[in-house]
Amino acid sequence: MSTTTLALIPLLPLLAAALTCALQNGRRAAGVAIVAMLASCGLALSALKEACGMKPTDDPLTFDFEWLTVGNDTVINFGFVLDPLTGVMAAMVTFVGLLIFIYSAGYMKEDERMARFFCYLSLFAAGMLGLVLVNNLLLLFMCWEIVGVASYLLISFWFHKPEAAAAGKKAFIVTRIGDMGFLIGILLAFKTTGTLTLYDGGQGLLELPIGATVLGLKASAMISLLLFMGAVGKSGQLPLHVWLPDAMEGPTPVSALIHAATMVAAGVFLVARTMPLFENGGTLPVVAWTGAITALIAAFIALGQYDIKRILAYSTVSQLGLMMVGLGVGGVAVGMFHLLTHAFFKALLFLGAGSIIHGCHEEQDIRKMGGIWKPMRVTSIAYLCGTAALVALPFVTSGYYSKDQILAAAWEEPLMRPVFWIAAAASLLTAVYMTRQCLYVFAGEYRGCKTPHESPVTMTTPLVILALFALGMGMVLEKSIFAKLQGKLIHDNFVIAVSMAVALGGIALGWLIYRGRALGQAADPLAVTPLVRKLWFDELYAATVGRLWALAIVIFEQLNELLHFVRDLAVLLADRIGNAFAVGGDRKLIDTLAFDGMCNRLRSAGHAVTRPQNGFLPGYLRLIALGAVALGLLVSWMK
Amino acid sequence: MTLHHYLILAALLFCVGLMGAFTRRNAIVVLFSVEIMLNAANLNFIAFWRYSENPALLHGPLFTLFAIAVAAAEVAVGLALVIAVYRHFKTVDLESMDTLREE
Numbered sequence: 001m002s003t004t005t006l007a008l009i010p011l012l013p014l015l016a017a018a019l020t021c022a023l024q025n026g027r028r029a030a031g032v033a034i035v036a037m038l039a040s041c042g043l044a045l046s047a048l049k050e051a052c053g054m055k056p057t058d059d060p061l062t063f064d065f066e067w068l069t070v071g072n073d074t075v076i077n078f079g080f081v082l083d084p085l086t087g088v089m090a091a092m093v094t095f096v097g098l099l100i101f102i103y104s105a106g107y108m109k110e111d112e113r114m115a116r117f118f119c120y121l122s123l124f125a126a127g128m129l130g131l132v133l134v135n136n137l138l139l140l141f142m143c144w145e146i147v148g149v150a151s152y153l154l155i156s157f158w159f160h161k162p163e164a165a166a167a168g169k170k171a172f173i174v175t176r177i178g179d180m181g182f183l184i185g186i187l188l189a190f191k192t193t194g195t196l197t198l199y200d201g202g203q204g205l206l207e208l209p210i211g212a213t214v215l216g217l218k219a220s221a222m223i224s225l226l227l228f229m230g231a232v233g234k235s236g237q238l239p240l241h242v243w244l245p246d247a248m249e250g251p252t253p254v255s256a257l258i259h260a261a262t263m264v265a266a267g268v269f270l271v272a273r274t275m276p277l278f279e280n281g282g283t284l285p286v287v288a289w290t291g292a293i294t295a296l297i298a299a300f301i302a303l304g305q306y307d308i309k310r311i312l313a314y315s316t317v318s319q320l321g322l323m324m325v326g327l328g329v330g331g332v333a334v335g336m337f338h339l340l341t342h343a344f345f346k347a348l349l350f351l352g353a354g355s356i357i358h359g360c361h362e363e364q365d366i367r368k369m370g371g372i373w374k375p376m377r378v379t380s381i382a383y384l385c386g387t388a389a390l391v392a393l394p395f396v397t398s399g400y401y402s403k404d405q406i407l408a409a410a411w412e413e414p415l416m417r418p419v420f421w422i423a424a425a426a427s428l429l430t431a432v433y434m435t436r437q438c439l440y441v442f443a444g445e446y447r448g449c450k451t452p453h454e455s456p457v458t459m460t461t462p463l464v465i466l467a468l469f470a471l472g473m474g475m476v477l478e479k480s481i482f483a484k485l486q487g488k489l490i491h492d493n494f495v496i497a498v499s500m501a502v503a504l505g506g507i508a509l510g511w512l513i514y515r516g517r518a519l520g521q522a523a524d525p526l527a528v529t530p531l532v533r534k535l536w537f538d539e540l541y542a543a544t545v546g547r548l549w550a551l552a553i554v555i556f557e558q559l560n561e562l563l564h565f566v567r568d569l570a571v572l573l574a575d576r577i578g579n580a581f582a583v584g585g586d587r588k589l590i591d592t593l594a595f596d597g598m599c600n601r602l603r604s605a606g607h608a609v610t611r612p613q614n615g616f617l618p619g620y621l622r623l624i625a626l627g628a629v630a631l632g633l634l635v636s637w638m639k
Numbered sequence: 640m641t642l643h644h645y646l647i648l649a650a651l652l653f654c655v656g657l658m659g660a661f662t663r664r665n666a667i668v669v670l671f672s673v674e675i676m677l678n679a680a681n682l683n684f685i686a687f688w689r690y691s692e693n694p695a696l697l698h699g700p701l702f703t704l705f706a707i708a709v710a711a712a713e714v715a716v717g718l719a720l721v722i723a724v725y726r727h728f729k730t731v732d733l734e735s736m737d738t739l740r741e742e
Contacts, residue, residue, distance in 0.1 A: 615737030621660055621669075 006063060006080045009043050009090055010133060010143075012036040014126035017119050026114025030105040033118040037101050037125060041094035044087075044129075051087030052484060060086075060199050062135050077197045081135035084484035085332060089132045089269055092340050096261045096347050097125050099462035103351050104253040106458030107358065111251075117157060121257065124150035128262050132269065137186050137196040137205060140270075144182070144234070147266060148175055151258050155250040164249040174243035178233015178267075185226025189277075192219045198273070206276040221281030227274055228287060235267025235320045238294040242537050244317055248309040252354030255309055260316050260346035265339050268323045272332045272339075275486070284328045288410070291324025292422040299429035301534050303436070307364050308353050311437050315390065316346055318426055322406055325423050329416050330409025333487030338402035340481070341473055345389035345399055348466035352383035355455040355463065356441065363448055366440040373442040375452045380442055382463035387438055389470040391431045391507065394500045398474030403427060404499050405478075408490040424502050431506020432513075439514045645686035653679035666721045666731040670714065677710050 016036035020029040054060070064079030101121060108114045127146030134140050149172075156168025189205055190196055192212045197204045212219040231237070236244035247259050258264070271278065271287060278284050295318045302314035319342050327335030357364055359376050373380045389399035407427075410420035446452060454460070482489040533539070612623060652675060659672030681703045688699020725731050 617733040617736055618661060618664075618669075625657060625661070 005043055006047060006082060006133060009040050009047065009094070010126050010129035012040045012043075012126075013122045013129065017122035017126060020115055020119040020122060023115045026108070026111070026118070027105075029115035029118040030101070030108075033122045034098070034101045034105065036122065037094060037098045040125070040129065041091075041098045044090040044094040047082055048087040048091040051082055051084045052480070054084060054484070059201065062197075062199050062201075064135060064197065064200070067136075067139075074194060076138060077136055077200070078139060079135040079197070080133045081199050082133075083199075085272060085336065086133050088336065088340065088481070088484075090129055092343050093125070093128050093132060093262050096343050096466075097128075097257060099465060100253050100257045100261070100347060100351065103256075103354070103459050103462040104251075106456045107253050107354055108251065109456075113157075117154075117251070120150055120153045120157070121254075124154065124258065124263070128266065131266055135198050135200075135204075137189060137198065137274075140273075141179075141182060141186055144179070144230070144266065144270075147263050148172060148179070148234075151175075151247075151263055154254040154258060155247045157250055157254065161249065163246075167243075167246040167249040171243040171247045174240050175233040178230045178240055180229070181226045181233075182230025182270075185223050185230070188214065188219070188226060189223045192223070206274065210277075210280060218281050220277050221283050224274065224277040224281045224283045225286065227270060227277065228283065228290075231267030231270045231324075232290065233267070234270070235264050235324070236294075236317045237267070237290050237321060237324060238297060239537075241294060241298060241317045242541065245310050245313040245534070248307070248313050252309065252350060252357060255313070256347045256350030256354065259313060260350045261343040264316060264320055265323075265343060268320060268327065268335055268339050271324065271327050272336055275327070275332050278327075285415075286328075288325050288328025288416060288419050291321040291326075291328060292419045292426075293321070294318065295321030295325065295426035296422050296429070297535065299426045299433065302433045303429060304530070305534075306366055308356065308366050308369070308437065308441065309350070309364055311366075311433060312346070312349055312353055315349075315430065315433070318430060319346065319390070322403065322423060322426065325410060325419055326402075326406040329413055329419065330405065330490075331485075331487030333482045333485035333489075334402075334405045334409050336485055337477065337481045338406055340477065341389065341398035341402040341470070344466055344473055345386045345397075345470035348382060348386035348463060348470050349390065351459070351463055351466065352379055352386055355379040355459050356383070356452075358455050358459070359452040360448055361450050361452075366437060368448045369441045369446070370444040371442070371446040372452055375446075376454045378460045379455060379463060382460075382467040384438065384442075385467040385470050387434050391434050392427060392499060392503045394496075394503060397471055398469070398477075400499070400503070401474030401478050404496060405490065407499050408492045408495040409487075411492055411495050412490055424498055427499065428502040428506045428509070431503050432510040435507050435510025436514055439510070642686055642690040645682065645689075649679045649682040649686065652676075652682065664732050664734050666724065666733055666736075667718075669733065670717045670721065673717075674710060674714065677706065681706055 013033070013036050016033045019032050023029040023032070050061075060081050060083030062079055062081045064077040066075055067078030068076040070076065101118075104117065104121065108117050111117065124147060127143045127150055130143035131140055131147060134143060152168045152172040155171050156165045158164045159168070186196065192210055192214070193205055193208050195203065195205055195208070198206050200207070210218070210220040210223075214222040217225075233240045244259060244264065248255055250258075278287065298314045298317035298321060302311050302318065305311045305314060319338070323335045323338045323342065326338050356369065356372055356376065356379060359372070359379065360369055363369065385397075389397040391397075392400040392403040394400050407420060407423055410416045410423055478489070530536070612619065656672045656675030656677075656679060659675065660669050663669055663672065684699045684703045684706070688694060688697075691699070721731055724736065728736055730736075
């Protein structure tokens with residue numbers, strides 16, 4: 001594996017984005033994008049194979065070259081890094097991305113802006129892969145922003161819908177709040193260590209011991225908290241989670257790619273990537289607690305939602321919270337394991353939801369679905385596999401293995417017991433809301449108008465592949481992940497029992513609540529106002545941040561007025577001074593007095609001199625005589 | 640008869656010429672007056688020569704002869720000018736010849 005090969009992984013989708021933006025034909029664009037992604041996927045898999053040959057203690061492979069030189073000796077490198085973490089992440093992103101690209105070719109077939117869609121998707125993939133592979137925090141931030149822009153473009157892809165345009169804007173702005181912290185963290189890191197390279201043969205940011213203190217905190221703690229702010233924004237953690245459910249206005253493959261499998265995982269990946277900083281600074285409990293609270297609250301809100309994608313969105317927020325818990329209590333391996341399994345089963349769920357929405361004629365409200373099981377057999381089976389993985393059905397699903405590790409790691413630490421219980425409660429709620437959703441969607445009779453139909457084969461094939469991964473991946477990967485990444489594999493019988501109990505108990509609870517109800521017609525016992533209104537987070541922000549903003553607007557407008565006034569005053573003053581100079585100085589002094597005055601003097605002097613030149617010849621003669629007399633007198637006087 | 644008498648006569652002659660040049664309006668008369676002044680100067684030359692230490696050298700008459708010759712030439716030119724002026728203005732009145740001044 002060389003620099004070029006590794007660099008090609010993000011560059012190929014970027015090239016595809018450049019190509020497809022010039023194409024008009026949607027099918028051709030899809031072809032270009034899929035081929036680029038396929039090649040990228042092949043390269044990523046070979047990179048993963050090489051990365052798997054390394055031991056956790058080995059130094060990661062880095063490929064750096066000089067990018068910027070600041071001052072005399074500060075060099076910022078441009079480079080890539082290959083270690084098991086980046087290898088596995090790149091492989092996951094390219095593989096899931098490839099399946100979603102294929103699925104999109106079917107899903108977006110009717111859309112006349114399909115070529116543009118694939119351009120954005122490729123741009124997103126390029127940014128995401130760059131983010132995963134780079135060996136420099138600054139470059140990582142740039143890729144992070146590319147991903148943010150692509151996400152904005154994709155969420156508001158159907159910009160003629162006002163909700164979609166607003167959702168794109170919201171996602172962009174809310175994540176920007178987190179990015180602010182990220183950027184400050186980068187600057188602080190550069191200030192304290194003088195380097196932004198992650199791994200640099202013992203001299204990188206993640207390898208140097210950071211001893212300095214900032215504002216009474218350890219510098220590494222400060223940096224890691226600021227970086228975590230970026231992760232909170234991107235990964236939809238409380239309190240910046242509000243953008244993620246709204247982002248479901250985008251096309252469903254986008255929701256699957258960006259808001260389930262890859263982009264939202266970028267925050268988790270960032271924490272995993274910069275784990276040494278978090279460990280050094282001792283800020284992992286913050287990560288764990290943020291994640292736990294997010295997991296619980298998001299799972300709560302998911303209980304009361306009716307939009308099939310919105311339920312999945314809250315579920316994603318909740319699962320991302322669990323990943324943060326995993327990183328916080330168990331280390332890189334635990335969090336990344338759940339990230340990987342979640343990427344597959346959540347992508348599966350979103351794509352399945354897309355297939356259902358497509359089959360039900362663009363209907364997203366689960367109250368108007370029902371009885372999908374019969375007409376859409378393949379989709380339904382795949383969706384149920386994804387549900388089983390999300391609920392963490394014991395032993396047969398990947399979600400079980402990864403979630404079990406999170407719970408076990410939390411249980412291991414005596415101080416983290418509350419986190420363990422919160423995470424367990426979140427898992428229980430997960431099982432309840434997924435049971436509720438499945439009962440709404442699959443059971444009973446169809447409640448919509450037109451008959452539902454199965455989706456085309458380009459859409460179902462990725463579902464089947466993802467379903468296989470969602471079920472089998474846990475068992476296969478468990479050992480190798482923990483062998484390659486930092487973190488230890490724990491099996492605790494009590495935890496296994498709890499984890500089984502919450503999964504099965506949640507399903508049972510959901511079944512008990514919704515059994516025999518006339519779904520869709522009667523009132524939903526869980527859709528109580530606080531949950532339907534998403535615990536009033538949006539209203540809270542509207543009332544606090546929004547008000548503050550409105551106030552700020554008023555203040556700044558007044559300030560603006562004041563500045564205008566000062567400006568007008570200054571202009572007036574300058575005008576007056578200028579006038580004074582013009583009238584007094586220029587016109588009076590220079591023109592009238594100096595120039596015109598001199599001229600007039602000269603002219604009147606000339607008049608005076610010309611008076612004797614009156615053309616009166618005897619007069620001349622007299623003057624000559626006078627001159628002669630004067631001359632004579634002068635001569636006699638000089639004698 | 641001393642030198643003073645001749646000099647006073649010459650001065651009177653000069654004053655008469657000067658007075659004529661100043662007061663007369665006819666260009667030809669003015670020309671005459673100028674000639675009278677010139678002759679006053681000639682008279683001075685002769686008088687100074689006559690009463691000089693060595694009259695045998697004939698300085699005075701020599702100057703006078705030259706002056707008379709030059710005056711003759713001058714009068715010829717002057718009269719030609721007067722004729723030219725007359726042709727132009729149809730008059731020899733000096734006071735009506737005022738085209739030199741600024742209009």
